[in-house]
Amino acid sequence: MSDRPWAGTRSPRTGVNRVSQQTNWVPTSVNIDKPSAARMYDYLLGGSHNFAVDREFLENTILAIQPEIKRFAIMNRAFMRRAMLFMLDQGIRQFLDLGSGIPTVGNVHEIAHRVDPSARVVYVDNEHVAVAHGQLLLEGKSNVVIVQGDITKPGLILSDQETRRVLDFDQPIGLLAITIGHYILDDQDPEQVFAAYRDALPSGSYLAMTHLTSDFSVVNADELTDAMKKSQNNVRARTRSEVLSLFGDFELVEPGLVTTSQWRPETPGEIEDPERDGLYAGVARRR
Template sequence: MTRTRDWVPDSVDVSVPSMARTYDYMLGGAHNFAVDREVGQKIEQVMPGLRTAARVNRAFLKRVVRFMVDSGIRQFLDIGSGIPTVANVHEVAQLADPSCRVVYVDRDPIAVAHSELMLATNDRAAIVKADMRDPEHILDHPVTRSLIDFDQPVGLLFLLVLHWVPDESNPHALLARYRDALAPGSFLALTHVSADHQDSTLTAATDVIKRSNSPDQITERTHAQVTALFGDFDLVEPGLVGCGEWRPHGPGDISDRPNMNMLVYAGVAQKPTP
């Protein structure tokens, strides 16, 4: 085994592409394989500018975490957190307030392994290896309970993950279980691939993923369908918008390709007080 594979858990089949690792490639990360880069390059060929969409989503993460900290949130649950890269949730939150606590959740063994290494000396952040479709396991996990007090407001993030949940898995019921666990005043942040205002390039990109034999397949959803995932939470201004249009702070938050700003919907909503 070469040294470049020393960080790969034995359970990982490096011949099958992973969308988590492809996203890592899009962000310029190093924890991906040739099969992941091949898929990413093919998607970029049919959807030029996709790397900027990944960057815009990552910039949204930073803005929304800062917004939540400014709104009084001091504990975060990041579902489908992915492979660690720059400006992770705990880095942004703890830079603003070192007392912030963060629990990451991911099922990808590479994401988990590298998160464990990154967080080894941080007693206010940890990772849980779990599938987001198993909320009871995640919410009741000892690691989660050690860092998150569900009697207090929580910042819950589902960024670029819910479009991997097909309709038959009932994402609305799934989100309802998570929302019900949160205290009033909590925030829910979502980013989700949009089915609206898209041209044939999105279909071509999803076809690339289908042909790759990846277990991860996209289900695009409309503005109304994504809005419904917030349930009875109150959307904060500017509502559900293109990712680059959610409270941008500067040019780095927006792509110079308008279609990439609208490829993904982004929104934040707050659980109302009874």
């Protein structure tokens, strides 16, 4: 048996490793009976911090509804990298990553530290596996931390002792809301949640966001919403105008609010027709 926490064969459907479940290191607070969006995303990206319940739900339920979901995840990850590099080019050296998920390969602090090893990052998530793995990964790094918390309670996140230790709110910050807005339901007042985070950022800060949309036929939004009710994370796909409102009075940089593959692609081959993309993406600046 492998000495890694999970090891196994490659799934023929997703093309990522199908891993066997060993949970002796996992915190007792982790719910391994219900699938988690963070762990499913980790699996889609080829990560190893997921459980059988996540893999089975994804392969047997979500892929039947949304067969393009692996491509969505890859394009989303590629957008995050490009958005990070853009913000770094603008001089941003500190980042607040909301709903960061499990820090798999190509995570925020790795991208930032290739440009500037002194860059500071605060990850935020309420998923126990994400936090536990993040704490192990970040051990010994004084300028990167993961905070366990509910992003729909921005006052608690923004006032957290570790958030305040790592980030200087008198200097520009890159706020990342990558595939997190659609997990904030209408009764949680997403506009107010985002407004609280935006208001905490000084001039020159940026907000990078991706969000599931129901505008394109490739997304089976109603079926996906119903299916996700069986997981730990309900979703709410939104229209372009609804996503746009989450940026508030921040000024979108070119090319504005587009789909993930259309936001500043590095090569023409990366661009997909909008009708084949399920996520809006944009980066906006506080004047």
